Amino acid sequence: MEGFNKQDALRIIPPVNEILECPEVLVLVERFGRELILDITRQVICEYRENIDMDEQFSEKYNLQVRQGVTKHIIKRLNEKLEGHSKIGLRKVLNATGIVLHTNLGRAPLPEKALKSMQDVGEGYSNLEYDLEIGTRGSRHSHVELLLNRITGAESAIVVNNNAAAVFLCINTLAAGKEVVVSRGQQVEIGGSFRIPDIISRSGAKMVEVGTTNKTRISDYATATGEETSILLKVHTSNYKVTGFTEEVSLRELAALGKEKGIAVMEDLGSGCLYDITNMGLSYEPLVQDSVNDGADLVTFSGDKLLGGPQAGIIAGKKELIERIRENPLSRMLRCDKTTIAALAAVLNLYTDTDTVVDSIPVLRMMAMKEEELLRNAMELQKSINDSLRNKCKVEVIEDYDEVGGGSLPGVVLKGKAVALTASGMEANELQARLRGEKYPVVCRINKDRVLLNVRTLERRDYPVIVESLVRILG
Numbered sequence: 001m002e003g004f005n006k007q008d009a010l011r012i013i014p015p016v017n018e019i020l021e022c023p024e025v026l027v028l029v030e031r032f033g034r035e036l037i038l039d040i041t042r043q044v045i046c047e048y049r050e051n052i053d054m055d056e057q058f059s060e061k062y063n064l065q066v067r068q069g070v071t072k073h074i075i076k077r078l079n080e081k082l083e084g085h086s087k088i089g090l091r092k093v094l095n096a097t098g099i100v101l102h103t104n105l106g107r108a109p110l111p112e113k114a115l116k117s118m119q120d121v122g123e124g125y126s127n128l129e130y131d132l133e134i135g136t137r138g139s140r141h142s143h144v145e146l147l148l149n150r151i152t153g154a155e156s157a158i159v160v161n162n163n164a165a166a167v168f169l170c171i172n173t174l175a176a177g178k179e180v181v182v183s184r185g186q187q188v189e190i191g192g193s194f195r196i197p198d199i200i201s202r203s204g205a206k207m208v209e210v211g212t213t214n215k216t217r218i219s220d221y222a223t224a225t226g227e228e229t230s231i232l233l234k235v236h237t238s239n240y241k242v243t244g245f246t247e248e249v250s251l252r253e254l255a256a257l258g259k260e261k262g263i264a265v266m267e268d269l270g271s272g273c274l275y276d277i278t279n280m281g282l283s284y285e286p287l288v289q290d291s292v293n294d295g296a297d298l299v300t301f302s303g304d305k306l307l308g309g310p311q312a313g314i315i316a317g318k319k320e321l322i323e324r325i326r327e328n329p330l331s332r333m334l335r336c337d338k339t340t341i342a343a344l345a346a347v348l349n350l351y352t353d354t355d356t357v358v359d360s361i362p363v364l365r366m367m368a369m370k371e372e373e374l375l376r377n378a379m380e381l382q383k384s385i386n387d388s389l390r391n392k393c394k395v396e397v398i399e400d401y402d403e404v405g406g407g408s409l410p411g412v413v414l415k416g417k418a419v420a421l422t423a424s425g426m427e428a429n430e431l432q433a434r435l436r437g438e439k440y441p442v443v444c445r446i447n448k449d450r451v452l453l454n455v456r457t458l459e460r461r462d463y464p465v466i467v468e469s470l471v472r473i474l475g
């Protein structure tokens with residue numbers, strides 16, 4: 001190609017339309033949507049032009065001879081870019097781990113009604129801080145307070161960003177510059193950086209430890225209580241169990257001591273169930289209602305653990321204390337967004353109908369799933385994989401153990417069912433990685449060289465998506 005110059009190189013770049021009509025690109029359009037592919041193709045062409053322009057010693061390297069060569073080069077770059085693109089941003093993933101409250105996967109999936117309410121409130125304006133009756137300024141806390149009072153039996157309630165914030169805010173409001181008494185058996189650390197001693201010191205209070213790791217008595221609390229004591233704190237050891245020679249002071253006893261001495265008693269419940277899961281045959285997890293009933297002045301718990309709602313921290317308790325907490329300037333910094341309040345209110349509303357609550361809240365429904373249903377679902381998934389991938393993959397239905405997760409119910413396992421995959425010609429860990437690389441990444445575990453898809457945490461509507469991914473990877 002004699003005399004091939006920059007102009008020629010620029011001239012043979014195919015137009016965007018032509019690239020988009022290539023069979024390899026049509027597949028990408030189908031998978032990622034036209035808009036994204038168009039966008040990235042334009043970007044790639046633009047970069048290619050710039051490279052030619054900026055190359056002082058224009059060289060033969062842009063002489064990809066014919067247009068076909070350039071097209072090929074552009075499609076290659078397009079694929080590289082897409083790979084990088086698909087790894088960024090917050091995206092939907094399919095949870096095939098069988099862990100219902102997976103903190104790394106965003107904890108609780110939200111109920112339909114909550115999503116609807118978030119959309120309604122989020123797409124326009126709302127009465128977030130507007131009293132529709134009087135037509136003046138209102139309070140964002142009002143939308144959930146009455147519901148919380150009704151469900152938990154507390155006098156008052158306030159909602160903040162998460163339970164860590166709730167604990168911090170309570171201690172800061174009531175005990176900054178004073179003392180918080182807590183048992184050595186309850187120095188909880190929750191994943192990440194939530195440690196009770198750190199939270200107390202950051203709240204500006206001094207921690208007074210009582211008892212030992214395995215035994216704490218009411219007399220220990222009584223002895224440690226003095227002029228400076230502002231809170232008697234009980235922490236639910238939600239992610240571990242102390243067993244053997246142990247003794248713990250009940251909330252009721254602690255509440256009696258608090259009352260006698262005029263000191264607030266606070267319980268960090270962590271998960272904070274509003275529905276009694278012993279109805280599902282699971283072991284008792286403290287109910288917020290019980291804590292309120294047993295005399296806690298303040299109870300804090302998460303919105304996105306067993307409650308099954310959005311990320312939030314709820315403080316329920318005595319009116320006078322909640323009032324002080326509300327007036328703390330820090331509560332402004334820790335307040336929730338309108339969509340969170342919308343979702344939480346919708347979820348709490350579901351709790352007011354005890355007959356339908358388990359079915360309407362995904363976390364509860366997944367926890368309550370019976371063996372027959374799990375088996376039926378696993379067989380359905382097995383069949384659709386088999387129908388599309390006969391001979392390319394061995395597909396078995398096996399027994400497996402699921403978990404509640406999210407630092408709740410330590411040691412409790414749920415009998416589950418999984419679809420176990422053994423691909424011909426692909427190692428389990430490669431298949432696992434490839435599933436993570438899909439448009440809707442599937443997060444799953446491996447056991448005995450098989451990829452496991454635990455059906456408890458998958459929705460049936462996700463099955464075709466999983467099958468499509470497997471066909472792309474193995475087909």
Ligand SMILES: *Cc1c(COP(=O)(O)O)cnc(C)c1O
Pocket residue numbers: 162163164165188190194235236237238239268269270271301302303312313406407
């Ligand atoms: C989970 C948990 C927390 C932290 O709650 P977040 O909502 O994740 O901030 C605090 N205390 C206990 C006991 C917990 O289990």
